[in-house]
Amino acid sequence: MTTIRVPDADDARLDVFTNLTNHQLRNRVDPGRGVLVAESEIAIRVALEEGIEPLAFLLSEKKLSAMEDVLAGVRDDVPVYVLTPEEAERLTGYRVTRGALCAMRRPVNPDLAALLANACRVVVLEGLTDASNVGAAFRNAAALGADAVVVAPTCADPLCRRAVRVSMGNVFRLPWTFAPRPWPGESVRALGEAGFIRLALALSDDAVSLRDARGLAGPNGKVALFLGAEGPGLTSEVIEGCDASVIIPMAHGTDSLNVAAASAVAMWELF
16 A cells, blocks of 8 residues: 555545545546546445455544554555645545545446345345435344345435445345336246246235235245335335235334335345
8 A cells, every 4th residue: 555645635646535526436537447436435345345345545543543554455556645634624524424435446236137046035126315324224234134126217326425435335245136128028027937926015905914924935935125215115116026015014103114114124034
């Protein structure tokens, strides 16, 4: 590694951390594969453990010593930019990021068929535009036994900075891919043809309790759980394409849970 102390957070060498949107990171820095920014020491450590290639680090002085073991294994040509605590806080909100960012090569996702070939418990996300909800869903999926995640093109990018941080790096641990356009197109049908029982978490009139859905797994225990955005929920095309709708029974007249909490309950019950 090469340690470079940068006195000013406006230094042009920090553009990848400060001046490029997620869309630009995916498309302009490296049109072939793109770049992501991992935020927080935990997320960075997980990414490196999973073989994600680092391109540059941006650390506060405190994190430079805390991450010595990580940096010891980094290639000599990877720059490690170091800011004073004051500049780190001004740039990124030190108390939020805890002073650790890493620009990394964006990994290539498998196609849908390859993803499903090695999975029995799949989570499908539709319309989750809040990156925090996407990150939380990935963290829940990793913790509660999912094998893979399918992300509709209507969702926020799981590799955007906030989703990576909220997921605690689990977007790197869990196999996933974007569903092809147009959505839902052939994606819902492909899951059925691969032997998955497709369950929509939706407030449909014919929905059954999650407890009653435990025995609905397809051949070899294959289950695909579809989760939609808070408010609109899953689209009618997805619900109609699923084999059944399931609900979490509620008390005290409560209508529903937010998608992060609902995904955890549903995965615990089904997986």
